Amino acid sequence: MGDVALSTEAVVEGFTAVMYPPPGALVEAPYAIIAAGFDEGVTVLGVGVGILVDELAIGDRVECIATMIGDAIGFGFRFSKEPLR
C-alpha cells in the first residue's frame, strides 16, 4: 500500500449543512459538508470554504484547497474557478 496523489479538482457527489457546530469545531456555522469525488476513485468529506449551502448542487465542480482551521492548516473545498454548470 502506498500513497496516491489526488488531483485537486473533484465533483460534488453529496452535501449537507451544519447549523450548529459541535464542541471543538473551529469553523463558523452554517457551513456545508461536501462529499467530493475524485477521478482517482475516492470520495473525500470536507467542509465548504466560502460556499453557501443553498448554492450547491450535485455535479458541481469543486477544488480542494488548504485553509486555516484555527491556527492549523487544514483542507476544504471551494467552487472551482471555472465551474461547469
Place this chain on the structure above:
Amino acid sequence: MTNAVIAGVGIHPFGRFGRGYRRLGAVAASEALSDAGITLDDLDMVLVANVGADMAKGQNVIELLGRPGVPVLNVEAACASSAGTLLLGSQLVSSGAMRSVLCLGVEEAPRGFIANAGFEAWQIASGLAVNPAYFALAAQELLCDTAATIEDLADVSVKNHAHAVENPNAMYRNACTREEVLNSKVVCPPLNLLMLCAPNEGAAAVVLMSEDEAKRRGVADPVRLRAVSVVSRSADDFFVPAPSFQTAARSSLTRRAAERAYEAAGIGPGDLDLVECQDTDAASELWAYRDLGLCEPGDEAALLRSGATKIGGSMPVNVSGGLLSKGEPLGASGLGQIHELVQQLRGRSGPRQVDDASCGLAHVMGAGHNASVAVVTK
C-alpha cells in the same frame, strides 16, 4: 445456527431519568432473571453491552443485585454492542460451555452530540464531527438514487411514532403528522429533528440457555434464537466517521449480515412476521428495507407507501416505534429489539400485537463498523 433459547427478558423503559446507568441496568437484569425463573447465582456468565460508561460498568450494575463470582464482561461495538453479547452468549450456551448467560444492554447517553464516536482531532476542528451529517449524506443519496421523497422520510417517522403510542417503554409516545415532521427543525438537510433519533437512557436484558438447559429447568415460553450474525466493515463500506470512501458503488454491511443470518436460520425474508430495524434516522429504515431483502433496490418507498410496514400490514417494521420513538440508549438498543420480538412471539404485546407472530428479525448497525441481524422464532 445456534441452539440457544431466550429463557427470559427484561427491560427498563427508554427515556431520560438521571438515575445513573447502574439502576437502569439492575431493573432490566432482575426482570430478565425473574422471567427466566432463575437467580443471579444460576448464571455462568454476564455479558454487558455499553458504549459510554466507565470501566467495570458491568460489575457496577451487577453489584446492585449480588456478587455471583462469574465473569462479568463488557462488550462494545457502538450501536451493535447488544448484538455482540448475543453472538458471544449464544455460542457459549450452544457449545455447551455454559448453561445460562445473561446478556444485558444499558446506556445513559449524554444529550446532544455523541462525543466519543471516534472523530480525530482534525475532523473535530474542521467541523466534520457531526454524526447526523453522515446520515444526512446517506439520506440524500437515497432521495437521489431511488423514488423516495422527503415526504417518505417524514412518513417513516409518522409510522413509527404511531406505533409507539401503545409502547409504554418508548420515550416519545405522541403521534405526529407528516407536516409536523417536515416543519421540525432542520438538523443536517435533508434530515429534520423528527427524522432523527435521540440518544437517551435505558436498559434491556435477555437470559440465554441451551435448549437442553431450558427443558431441564422447565422454562415456560422459551423463544428460539435461531441465528445471530455480526459482520464488521470492509474497505468499501461507509461508516461514521469516514474521512473518505470509495466512489464506486459500495457494499452493504447490513446486507451481508442479513444474508448470513438467513442462511444460518434456514429462512428468507418472506418467512418473517415482523422486523425491528435500525432507524437511526428515517432514511436508514428505508435503506434497511433493501438491505434486509424486504424489497428490491429502488422499491423502498413503494413498500412504505403500500402500508405493508405498518402494524396490520404484511411486513410490520418497528412496531415498537423504532429508535425514532424509543430513543437510542446505544448499548441497550439491540436487546430492546429482542425484548419486543420475544413478547410479540409470546403473544404478550397487547394493542401492538402482530397476529400469529412466529418469526422475527432484529437488525442493528453500529455506526457502520459492525452490523448484526438476529432471527428469533417460536
